[in-house]
Every structure is written in structure tokens, then in C-alpha cells.
Amino acid sequence: xxxxxxxxxxxxxxxxxxxxxxxxxxxxxxxxxxxxxxxxxxxxxxxxxxxxxxxxxxxxxxxxxxxxxxxxxxxxxxxxxxxxxxxxxxxxxxxxxxxxxxxxxxxxxxxxxxxxxxxxxxxxxxxxxxxxxxxxxxxxxxxxxxxxxxxxxxxxxxxxxxxxxxxxxxxxxxxxxxxxxxxxxxxxxxxxxxxxxxxxxxxxxxxxxxxxxxxxxxxxxxxxxxxxxxxxxxxxxxxxxxxxxxxxxxxxxxxxxxxxxxxxxxxxxxxxxxxxxxxxxxxxxxxxxxxxxxxxxxxxxxxxxxxxxxxxxxxxxxxxxxxxxxxxxxxxxxxxxxxxxxxxxxxxxxxxxxxxxxxxxxxxxxxxxxxxxxxxxxxxxxxxxxxxxxxxxxxxxxxxxxxxxxxxxxxxxxxxxxxxxxxxxxxxxxxxxxxxxxxxxxxxxxxxxxxxxxxxxxxxxxxxxxxxxxxxxxxxxxx
Numbered sequence: 031x032x033x034x035x036x037x038x039x040x041x042x043x044x045x046x047x048x049x050x051x052x053x054x055x056x057x058x059x060x061x062x063x064x065x066x067x068x069x070x071x072x073x074x075x076x077x078x079x080x081x082x083x084x085x086x087x088x089x090x091x092x093x094x095x096x097x098x099x100x101x102x103x104x105x106x107x108x109x110x111x112x113x114x115x116x117x118x119x120x121x122x123x124x125x126x127x128x129x130x131x132x133x134x135x136x137x138x139x140x141x142x143x144x145x146x147x148x149x150x151x152x153x154x155x156x157x158x159x160x161x162x163x164x165x166x167x168x169x170x171x172x173x174x175x176x177x178x179x180x181x182x183x184x185x186x187x188x189x190x191x192x193x194x195x196x197x198x199x200x201x202x203x204x205x206x207x208x209x210x211x212x213x214x215x216x217x218x219x220x221x222x223x224x225x226x227x228x229x230x231x232x233x234x235x236x237x238x239x240x241x242x243x244x245x246x247x248x249x250x251x252x253x254x255x256x257x258x259x260x261x262x263x264x265x266x267x268x269x270x271x272x273x274x275x276x277x278x279x280x281x282x283x284x285x286x287x288x289x290x291x292x293x294x295x296x297x298x299x300x301x302x303x304x305x306x307x308x309x310x311x312x313x314x315x316x317x318x319x320x321x322x323x324x325x326x327x328x329x330x331x332x333x334x335x336x337x338x339x340x341x342x343x344x345x346x347x348x349x350x351x352x353x354x355x356x357x358x359x360x361x362x363x364x365x366x367x368x369x370x371x372x373x374x375x376x377x378x379x380x381x382x383x384x385x386x387x388x389x390x391x392x393x394x395x396x397x398x399x400x401x402x403x404x405x406x407x408x409x410x411x412x413x414x415x416x417x418x419x420x421x422x423x424x425x426x427x428x429x430x431x432x433x434x435x436x437x438x439x440x441x442x443x444x445x446x447x448x449x450x451x452x453x454x455x456x457x458x459x460x461x462x463x464x465x466x467x468x469x470x471x472x473x474x475x476x477x478x479x480x481x482x483x484x485x486x487x488x489x490x491x492x493x494x495x496x497x498x499x500x501x502x503x504x505x506x507x508x509x
Contacts, residue, residue, distance in 0.1 A: 109187075109206040111143075112196065115162045118143040121201065130187075130208060132180035148176035148184055165191045165202055174209065186213040285326050292319060292326075351394065352503065357387040357424055357431065364400045375408045377418030387424055387431055391503035395474045402471050403435050403495055411439020411493060426501075430481070433497040442487040450485065471495075480504035 103110060109127035113120045119142050128135050131146055138146070144158060165171045170192045177187050190205045299315040302308070361381050372379055389396075404420060412418035423434040442450065451472040475483045481499035 109208075111204045111206060112194075112201050113143050113204070115166055115193075115200060115202045118158065118162075120146075127206060130179075130206065131177070137180075146178055148178060150176065161191070162202065165193055166200075169193050174213075177206075185210040281330070285330055289326060292323075295319065352390070352392050354388060354390050355393045356385055357389060357433075358383045358385045360393045360397055361400065361422060364397050364404075367397075368401065368404050371408065372404070372420075375412060375418070376416045377408065377412055377420065379404070379420045379422065381422045383422055383424040383433075387426060389431065389499070389501050389503070391499065391501075392478055395478045396499075399471050399474050399479075399497070400435070402468070406468060406471075407437040407439055407493070411437045411441075413440065415439060427498070429502070430498050430500050433499065434494060435497070436492060436494040438492040441489045441491050442485070442493050443489050447485060447487065451483075475499070478503070 103122075104125045106124055107126055109130045110124045111120060111127055112122040120139055123135060123138050125135075128138060131138065133141075147158065161171060161173055170190070172191070173189050175187050175189050176184055178184060186209050188207045188209045190207075192203050194201050194203045196203075295315055295318045299311065302311045358381070361383050365379055365381060368379065400422075407418065407420055418437060418439055420435070420437045423436075425432050450468050453469040472483060475481050475497055479499050480503050481497060483495060483497050485493060485495050487493040
């Protein structure tokens with residue numbers, strides 16, 4: 031058994047020698063290349079290990095970043111929704127969104143956008159699809175939307191939509207803000223505006239009706255005012271007539287008495303003729319006739335003068351005719367006309383207006399102004415007071431004349447001064463005062479005579495009216 035194994039052992043030993051020789055030869059010829067490859071492999075291994083470490087670090091940072099982003103997403107106070115723009119499937123929501131809609135995150139992630147929208151027709155799929163098309167085309171959009179909570183209650187939200195690329199897919203990110211209170215406030219304001227507009231329209235109709243009534247009333251008042259003004263003018267003319275009549279009574283009465291005396295002397299003279307005319311009787315008759323005729327002429331001339339003045343004043347006041355006149359003459363005529371009224375009131379008028387101030391104006395209206403001022407002083411200034419005095423002064427001031435009418439009566443209270451020229455204003459309402467006297471004065475002075483008037487007064491210390499009139503009145507009086 032030992033013989034046969036010897037060649038085999040030798041053969042094995044030879045093979046090992048050959049292999050050993052081959053390995054040594056191979057090592058000798060390829061060792062440098064293998065060494066280089068080994069070093070390259072070691073370097074690659076080290077690089078891969080570094081890359082693996084870097085990848086691990088990047089993975090950790092990515093996980094941290096994702097966790098941070100998730101934390102920001104979940105903890106944002108704005109409700110945020112991410113959904114598919116085509117199927118409207120909800121892919122992600124944050125805690126604020128879940129709280130706003132009353133769902134848990136797991137519950138809402140199995141729903142779609144139409145399922146959390148109002149069931150009203152205008153908020154169904156067609157309207158939502160149109161909105162999505164706009165977001166996809168423009169990249170963003172904003173809308174107000176009516177939504178449904180889990181409990182079925184509706185509430186308004188303002189949605190800011192933006193197209194985004196998330197995980198390689200086109201998604202829609204929506205920020206949702208509850209505007210229910212704002213919409214409720216807007217609805218309240220709109221309702222308030224509607225009610226206000228209705229009230230305004232109602233008030234406008236009422237005001238239009240009231241304005242129409244006021245216009246009618248104003249027309250009646252203006253008509254009444256014109257009638258009262260005319261009445262005042264007629265009353266002034268009547269007072270003038272009464273004054274002239276009183277003044278005429280004296281010369282006419284004297285003339286009548288003289289004529290009667292002459293008649294008696296004539297009858298006596300005729301009786302003497304039947305028994306024989308004596309020279310002494312003839313002389314006496316002629317003397318009496320001469321004296322009587324002289325007295326009769328004087329009285330008739332006085333009456334004629336008064337009638338002429340009255341005629342001028344009446345024509346002036348009635349027709350408001352324009353003419354040239356001396357201011358002192360018009361004032362003298364007013365003194366004559368107002369003399370009985372002044373005597374009856376226990377007061378007198380002192381005119382210090384010198385002749386020579388000539389005006390081309392309207393003497394009638396000017397006389398009416400002076401007459402109304404005199405009447406105002408008698409009725410208001412001298413009420414309950416005897417011995418009143420009225421003074422009239424005038425002075426030229428360039429192309430104008432300043433007429434100062436003053437009395438020493440009771441004066442005018444300070445709070446009444448701004449109102450005394452208003453129509454129908456009087457302190458004697460129901461006692462015979464129409465409240466148009468001074469309004470007529472103002473209207474004539476400003477409108478007809480083209481001047482200005484003001485008043486100064488202290489209560490208890492009389493009143494002073496100052497009239498500034500142009501020497502030549504306007505061609506076309508105002509009013």
C-alpha cells in the first residue's frame with residue numbers, strides 16, 4: 031500500500047512546486063499593478079465611506095429640515111390646505127385647518143375639497159373647477175368661499191391659492207382665513223345702508239313735499255307782504271292826507287271867517303244905502319273890505335301852497351317818480367305833513383339840513399323813508415315818554431349825502447339790532463305793529479335809492495339811523 035502512494039505524493043509535491051513557481055512568477059510580474067489597484071480600491075473605499083457619512087449627514091439634515099418645515103406647517107396660525115388640482119383630493123392640512131373645520135387630520139385626508147364646500151349650487155364642482163383653471167393658468171388666485179364644518183355649519187373664508195410643485199407633482203396650496211365676522215359686519219353695514227337709503231329716500235320725499243309746501247307758503251307770505259307793504263304805503267298816504275287836512279283847516283277856516291265878516295259888512299253897507307250913504311260909512315266899509323280881502327288872500331295862498339305840496343308828495347309817493355329836488359325842501363314838506371302827528375305824540379322834529387343839497391333821485395320814496403322813521407320813533411322810541419325830540423342832519427360826502435336821523439327815545443336792545451330790518455319783525459306784535467316799517471325803509475334805501483343804511487343804539491339812550499345815499503340814484507333800482 032505504501033508503494034503506490036509514493037508516486038502520487040511525488041506528483042502532488044511536483045504540482046505544488048509548479049504552482050509555487052507560477053505564483054512567484056505571477057507575483058513578480060503583476061505585483062506592482064495589483065498594488066496600485068489595491069491602493070485605488072482603498073481610496074475608493076475611503077471616499078465611499080466619506081460619501082456615506084455625508085449622505086447620512088444630509089439625510090439627517092433633510093429629516094431635521096422636513097421636521098422643522100412640518101412643525102412650521104402644523105403650528106402656523108394660518109389654516110393651510112394642499113390638494114390635487116384635478117381630483118380635488120386633499121393631500122395635506124395643518125393643525126389650524128383641522129381646528130377651523132372641526133376634523134382630525136386623519137378624517138380630513140380622506141375627503142375632497144367639494145366635500146368641505148357649501149352645498150349651495152354656486153359653490154359646487156363647476157365653480158371650483160373654474161377657479162382651479164385660473165390658478166393653473168395664472169399661478170395664483172384669491173377668492174371668497176362658503177365652507178362647511180364637520181358639524182354642518184356654514185362659514186365664509188378668504189382663500190389665497192397658489193400653484194406649487196411638491197414631490198414632483200403639481201399641487202394647489204391654499205391659505206384659508208375665516209372672514210365670517212367680517213362678512214357678517216359687511217352684511218350688517220349693507221343692511222344699515224339699505225335702511226338708511228330708504229330713510230333718506232323717505233326723508234327726501236318728505237323734504238320735497240315740505241319744500242313744495244314752503245314754496246307755497248312763501249308765495250302766500252310774499253303776496254301778504256306785498257299787500258302789507260301796499261297797506262303801509264296807503265296808511266302813510268292816509269297819515270299824510272290827515273296831516274294836510276289838519277294844516278288846511280286853519281287857513282280855510284280863517285278864510286271862511288273873513289268871508290263871513292265881509293258878508294256881514296256888505297249887508298250893513300246895503301242897509302245904510304237905503305237911508306242915505308254917508309262918507310264915514312263908505313270909508314269904514316272900504317277899510318274892512320281891504321283888510322278882509324288881504325286876510326282872505328293870505329289864507330287862500332297858504333291853503334294853495336299846502337295843496338301844492340300835498341299834490342307833489344302824493345304824486346311822488348304814489349308813482350315813485352324821479353326828479354331833481356333840494357333835500358331841505360322834501361324834509362320841510364315832511365315836517366308839514368307830520369306836524370299834527372308829532373304834536374299829538376308830544377314830540378317835535380328839528381331839521382338842521384341847509385338848502386343846497388340837490389339830488390337826482392326819488393323824493394316820494396325818500397319821504398316815505400323819513401315818514402316811517404318818524405313813525406318808528408313815535409311808536410317805539412317815545413312809547414310812554416313825553417317831550418321826545420327827533421333831529422335830522424345831512425352832509426355831503428363826495429358823490430353821496432349822509433342823512434342822520436336820531437331820536438332821544440328808549441333806544442333798541444342789543445340783541446334786537448341785527449333783526450330790526452327783517453320783514454315782519456316787531457316788538458309790538460298784536461298791538462298794531464306789522465313789522466314792515468323798517469323793512470320797507472331798508473328795501474327803499476337799498477333797492478330804490480341805491481344807498482345803504484345802518485343803525486346805532488344803546489338801550490335807554492335813543493337810536494341813530496344813518497342813510498348814505500348817492501346824489502344821483504341808479505337808473506335801474508334793484509328789487
